[in-house]
Amino acid sequence: MRALRAPKPLSPPPRLPAFFGYGRPVRTLLHAHRSAPALWGLAALALLAAALEALVRFGLVPKLVVAAPTETVVAIWRLAAEEGLLRALGATLLTAVAAVAAAAAAGLPAGYWLYKHPRFGLAYRNWLGALFAAPLVLVYPVVLVLFGRTYASTGFMGFVVGFVAIALYTREGFAAVSPTLVRVGRAFNLTPRQEFWKILLPAGAPMIFTGLRLGTIYALVNIIGVEYLINFGGLGFLVSETYDKFDTPGMYGAIVFVILVSGGMLWLLKRLQTWLRPA
Amino acid sequence: MSAPILRVENVAKRFVTATGTVEALAETSIEVREGEFVAVIGPSGCGKSTLFNIIGGLDSADGGRVLVEGKPIAGSHRDIGMVFQEESTFPWRTVVENVAFPLEVAGMGRRAREEKAMRFVRLVGLDGFERRYPAELSGGMRQRTALARTLCAEPRILLMDEPFAALDEQTRMLLGEKLIEICQALKQTTLLITHNLSEAVQLSDRVLVMSFRPGRIKRTVAIDLPRPRTSDVIASERFASYLGTIWEDLKAEAAKGLAALETARRAPAGR
Numbered sequence: 001m002r003a004l005r006a007p008k009p010l011s012p013p014p015r016l017p018a019f020f021g022y023g024r025p026v027r028t029l030l031h032a033h034r035s036a037p038a039l040w041g042l043a044a045l046a047l048l049a050a051a052l053e054a055l056v057r058f059g060l061v062p063k064l065v066v067a068a069p070t071e072t073v074v075a076i077w078r079l080a081a082e083e084g085l086l087r088a089l090g091a092t093l094l095t096a097v098a099a100v101a102a103a104a105a106a107g108l109p110a111g112y113w114l115y116k117h118p119r120f121g122l123a124y125r126n127w128l129g130a131l132f133a134a135p136l137v138l139v140y141p142v143v144l145v146l147f148g149r150t151y152a153s154t155g156f157m158g159f160v161v162g163f164v165a166i167a168l169y170t171r172e173g174f175a176a177v178s179p180t181l182v183r184v185g186r187a188f189n190l191t192p193r194q195e196f197w198k199i200l201l202p203a204g205a206p207m208i209f210t211g212l213r214l215g216t217i218y219a220l221v222n223i224i225g226v227e228y229l230i231n232f233g234g235l236g237f238l239v240s241e242t243y244d245k246f247d248t249p250g251m252y253g254a255i256v257f258v259i260l261v262s263g264g265m266l267w268l269l270k271r272l273q274t275w276l277r278p279a
Numbered sequence: 280m281s282a283p284i285l286r287v288e289n290v291a292k293r294f295v296t297a298t299g300t301v302e303a304l305a306e307t308s309i310e311v312r313e314g315e316f317v318a319v320i321g322p323s324g325c326g327k328s329t330l331f332n333i334i335g336g337l338d339s340a341d342g343g344r345v346l347v348e349g350k351p352i353a354g355s356h357r358d359i360g361m362v363f364q365e366e367s368t369f370p371w372r373t374v375v376e377n378v379a380f381p382l383e384v385a386g387m388g389r390r391a392r393e394e395k396a397m398r399f400v401r402l403v404g405l406d407g408f409e410r411r412y413p414a415e416l417s418g419g420m421r422q423r424t425a426l427a428r429t430l431c432a433e434p435r436i437l438l439m440d441e442p443f444a445a446l447d448e449q450t451r452m453l454l455g456e457k458l459i460e461i462c463q464a465l466k467q468t469t470l471l472i473t474h475n476l477s478e479a480v481q482l483s484d485r486v487l488v489m490s491f492r493p494g495r496i497k498r499t500v501a502i503d504l505p506r507p508r509t510s511d512v513i514a515s516e517r518f519a520s521y522l523g524t525i526w527e528d529l530k531a532e533a534a535k536g537l538a539a540l541e542t543a544r545r546a547p548a549g550r
């Protein structure tokens with residue numbers, strides 16, 4: 001028979017070690033903190049990676065189909081060190097920059113023109129919208145015939161999708177400007193030039209910039225897609241190369257890298273937008 | 280008595296729409312003398328904003344004309360400054376940049392225009408907020424920003440279309456008081472368009488009652504309340520009797536407006 005003992009007094013709850021801010025309970029970290037969603041996202045990703053790692057390690061998923069996450073990470077280093085990952089990144093980014101510059105140079109005036117001519121604007125808007133939603137990358141055979149396996153092909157593909165997004169959003173941006181603000185300009189007797197620079201453009205800027213942001217991302221993604229399809233250029237070509245060599249970890253490494261680059265680009269453009277227009 | 284600085288002569292306006300012709304204004308005539316504060320009151324839909332747009336030159340009339348100092352005007356005119364009913368501040372500009380806007384488009388340098396704009400920022404009581412963006416302000420503060428922006432161009436005639444309509448009653452009374460103060464300080468000739476009875480009486484030297492469609496001036500009521508005025512006048516017996524007099528005329532028009540609105544509701548939906 002056990003001896004009866006007085007119950008132990010309740011000890012205070014254990015405190016967390018000095019980690020992410022001393023002594024803060026876990027709850028505040030994952031619930032109240034500003035970066036909580038990001039932390040949850042990372043945690044979910046880590047969990048998924050761990051599960052995948054286990055599946056591959058225990059042979060439940062063949063290694064040829066899916067690379068273990070750890071191998072993928074190692075492969076990214078290998079691609080960078082030996083197979084010109086950074087050069088490929090540079091090639092893709094340069095193509096994207098050129099494509100977006102051309103798309104903006106054509107898309108901004110086109111969007112303005114569509115706004116100024118509502119008859120055409122309303123007619124073309126639906127077509128642009130349809131194009132915007134369509135997987136335009138599928139027209140790559142045409143592009144291939146036009147430009148061959150060159151940077152002109154990949155760049156042109158980026159230009160087309162960028163142009164559609166920028167023209168569409170520019171038109172919508174101008175069309176959404178409050179008519180009252182335009183009337184204020186009229187009341188102050190602005191010249192048409194002043195009306196454009198002092199009212200229409202700044203008022204439409206947020207949406208126009210959203211078009212530029214989407215256009216950039218679309219251009220980047222489509223350029224990589226065409227690079228993959230025509231075996232030419234930067235990151236997309238690298239993915240197709242590793243695929244052709246049955247270098248599964250390398251292929252996954254390249255894909256993960258592509259995702260990181262697009263995500264990074266999206267983040268950068270968002271920051272740029274809030275920096276340009278804080279109000 | 281001096282010649283009127285603003286004259287509206289027999290202005291008429293018709294809107295042709297898919298469902299028919301709306302006769303918005305018929306033979307409307309108004310005179311405003313220098314330094315005078317005149318209110319035009321009428322029920323919703325009686326053509327007040329139409330009149331506002333025509334006087335401001337943002338819309339053309341089908342008949343009649345608008346004269347400033349005896350000269351007919353066409354299009355917007357620098358002697359007439361407009362304040363709109365809707366949200367009209369530029370959200371990408373700070374208060375002082377908003378107020379300095381007319382000076383900026385006239386080509387005045389930054390230093391000089393901000394200095395001058397600050398005078399008007401102070402006049403409307405927004406000093407301390409000059410570097411704020413409109414989104415950080417209340418509706419009443421934004422409307423005062425718009426007022427300061429219009430005054431900053433120093434128009435000879437201030438023309439306002441229900442500038443306080445979107446604000447709550449108490450804010451409206453206090454802003455009305457502020458407006459009286461400003462107009463007295465600047466000796467500002469003002470034509471205020473409103474549907475608010477007490478606002479019209481509180482602020483004006485004369486109240487013009489408009490009839491419902493087609494709009495025309497049905498009656499003029501001179502408001503003989505002492506100046507300088509504050510919002511306290513609403514407690515006086517004279518104030519109440521003016522409200523009563525104007526309401527007598529307005530009531531029939533408001534009823535017509537309401538009936539028109541209800542008929543429109545009853546019409547089959549989805550033309």
Ligand SMILES: Nc1ncnc2c1ncn2[C@@H]1O[C@H](COP(=O)(O)OP(=O)(O)O)[C@@H](O)[C@H]1O
Nearest residue numbers: 294296301303322323324325326327328329330
């Ligand atoms: N652009 C327009 N097209 C057609 N009808 C209009 C237009 N503007 C105003 N109206 C009509 O004219 C009448 C007067 O309108 P408005 O001047 O805005 O009245 P208020 O400002 O007194 O409420 C209303 O019946 C309105 O429907």
Ligand SMILES: [Mg+2]
Nearest residue numbers: 327328329441
């Ligand atoms: Mg109105």
